[in-house]
Amino acid sequence: MANAAQKRATKNYRTRLTQRGVARFEIQALNSDRELIRALARKLAEEGPGATQVRSVVQQILSGEPPKTGGVLAALRRSPLVGAELDLGRPREEGRRLDL
Numbered sequence: 001m002a003n004a005a006q007k008r009a010t011k012n013y014r015t016r017l018t019q020r021g022v023a024r025f026e027i028q029a030l031n032s033d034r035e036l037i038r039a040l041a042r043k044l045a046e047e048g049p050g051a052t053q054v055r056s057v058v059q060q061i062l063s064g065e066p067p068k069t070g071g072v073l074a075a076l077r078r079s080p081l082v083g084a085e086l087d088l089g090r091p092r093e094e095g096r097r098l099d100l
Contacts, residue, residue, distance in 0.1 A: 002010070014024065022045055029037055043054050060067065076082075 017024070027037065040054070040058075044051055
């Protein structure tokens with residue numbers, strides 16, 4: 001059995017996790033997937049774009065729906081350069097002559 005200090009430390013740690021919105025739960029999986037599932041759980045517990053991306057990919061795979069199209073176009077439309085009226089034209093050059 002753990003002593004009182006260890007029990008108190010564990011209780012305090014789990015209380016802090018609960019305050020962050022992290023829940024403990026048990027799953028059953030293949031032993032060979034242990035590290036994969038732990039890495040996935042760590043990534044999902046983070047806050048940020050990486051966790052959001054992993055979450056959406058996993059949800060998409062589990063739902064069986066085809067991937068959404070137009071992601072590149074949507075990203076370009078969110079760009080801070082939208083409406084900046086940049087001149088992206090290039091001068092047309094004929095190149096140099098070669099004697100073969």
